[in-house]
Amino acid sequence: MRKVLIISTCKHRLSDEEFVRPLREIAESLGYLVEVRKFTEKVSPDSGKVIISGTALKDVDYLGKVENFEWVRAYEEGVLGICAGAHIISLVFGCGLRKGKIIGAREVDFKGVKRRAYFLTSMIPVLREGFEVLGSVGDVPAYFKVRGRNVYAALFYPEVLNRDLIIDFLEEDY
Amino acid sequence: MRVGVLYSGGKDSNLALLEASRYFEVSCLINVYPESSESALFHYPASELVDLQAEALDLPLIRVESGDEEEDQVEALRRALEIAGEEFGIRGVVTGAVKSVYQATRFQRVCDELGLWCFNPLWLMDEVKLVERILGYGFKALVTRLAVYPFEERFLGRLVDREFIEYLRKVGANVSGEGGEYETLVTWMPMFKRELKILKYSKIVGESEGEIVVERAELA
Numbered sequence: 001m002r003k004v005l006i007i008s009t010c011k012h013r014l015s016d017e018e019f020v021r022p023l024r025e026i027a028e029s030l031g032y033l034v035e036v037r038k039f040t041e042k043v044s045p046d047s048g049k050v051i052i053s054g055t056a057l058k059d060v061d062y063l064g065k066v067e068n069f070e071w072v073r074a075y076e077e078g079v080l081g082i083c084a085g086a087h088i089i090s091l092v093f094g095c096g097l098r099k100g101k102i103i104g105a106r107e108v109d110f111k112g113v114k115r116r117a118y119f120l121t122s123m124i125p126v127l128r129e130g131f132e133v134l135g136s137v138g139d140v141p142a143y144f145k146v147r148g149r150n151v152y153a154a155l156f157y158p159e160v161l162n163r164d165l166i167i168d169f170l171e172e173d174y
Numbered sequence: 175m176r177v178g179v180l181y182s183g184g185k186d187s188n189l190a191l192l193e194a195s196r197y198f199e200v201s202c203l204i205n206v207y208p209e210s211s212e213s214a215l216f217h218y219p220a221s222e223l224v225d226l227q228a229e230a231l232d233l234p235l236i237r238v239e240s241g242d243e244e245e246d247q248v249e250a251l252r253r254a255l256e257i258a259g260e261e262f263g264i265r266g267v268v269t270g271a272v273k274s275v276y277q278a279t280r281f282q283r284v285c286d287e288l289g290l291w292c293f294n295p296l297w298l299m300d301e302v303k304l305v306e307r308i309l310g311y312g313f314k315a316l317v318t319r320l321a322v323y324p325f326e327e328r329f330l331g332r333l334v335d336r337e338f339i340e341y342l343r344k345v346g347a348n349v350s351g352e353g354g355e356y357e358t359l360v361t362w363m364p365m366f367k368r369e370l371k372i373l374k375y376s377k378i379v380g381e382s383e384g385e386i387v388v389e390r391a392e393l394a
Contacts, residue, residue, distance in 0.1 A: 014196075014197045014293045014295055017193060017294075018293065018294045018295060018297040021298075022297065022299075056292060057285075057286055057292065058286075058292075103282050105275050105279065118275055118279075120282060160298065
């Protein structure tokens with residue numbers, strides 16, 4: 001059976017219902033076996049796609065555990081970071097974060113194709129070379145990937161208005 | 175963490191309350207009620223019974239009236255949360271938002287402005303799973319308003335049960351009522367210390383929708 005690892009970045013378990021359960025339900029609806037771990041755990045995935053979840057707007061505890069995600073640098077099977085997960089991916093690959101709050105739906109420009117996406121973030125990645133921006137809101141990188149790697153990051157929550165991005169990520173063969 | 179729960183008295187806010195109580199100390203219920211039924215942010219039907227529900231739950235209730243305009247509703251919510259912070263020291267708010275980006279955005283913004291955590295434990299929950307969870311917990315949720323075609327009056331004033339869910343499925347309606355197909359009033363759920371008894375109600379029925387007006391209710 002195909003498997004997916006979801007890493008929760010949520011400090012509070014009640015937030016898992018909001019930020020992890022929807023991801024789990026999408027993966028399970030596609031027939032995946034889902035394992036959920038917390039950001040505080042040291043994990044070493046060996047196979048299958050990995051999704052790093054988002055968390056509540058006030059939650060920044062995950063920023064103190066970025067070292068637990070060093071494995072992303074070498075992982076080949078595919079990683080998708082969502083909001084807090086996108087922050088983590090940015091930091092792991094040497095980028096910074098700046099303050100910047102976006103709450104609610106915004107139009108994202110996916111290389112000419114505009115789609116609404118739901119944001120809930122207080123920090124914006126400051127990308128350096130080595131990233132490809134796939135979707136943006138003005139100068140904000142909303143959806144990006146590490147060049148030459150199967151590592152994607154969505155600053156917005158694709159499970160809300162863009163489920164197809166999660167489905168494509170899970171179903172695509174790398 | 176002490177939290178306040180946005181509470182309309184319907185099934186979603188009661189389920190959110192129940193989920194929140196597993197992890198946090200629920201210090202108060204917060205009810206923002208609109209002047210009319212035009213509100214897209216808050217529920218209106220049967221909101222006058224919320225006092226009795228709060229008593230049944232043995233939880234303090236903060237009620238704030240709001241106008242119909244969006245700014246009025248957001249301002250009323252802000253006022254209610256400020257009161258909850260001052261009187262009960264809440265640090266977080268729990269809502270029953272399920273799919274509405276409109277609702278969620280406004281709740282998140284107000285919480286952010288006030289420095290409060292915002293929790294939405296039902297967010298994006300599958301409509302069938304949501305109703306199954308409610309039935310599994312033994313909720314007694316009375317159908318207080320029904321707007322489904324073809325309209326079947328017999329379900330008005332009855333408890334949400336599998337027959338009602340099957341009816342909604344058959345007519346292609348959202349079974350959790352997320353699209354406004356129906357509204358509920360919870361008369362019992364596991365946190366209720368006493369059951370809310372509806373002693374008398376009347377029905378107002380049109381061609382494709384109807385609602386009940388509760389005339390007499392008490393706690394058992």
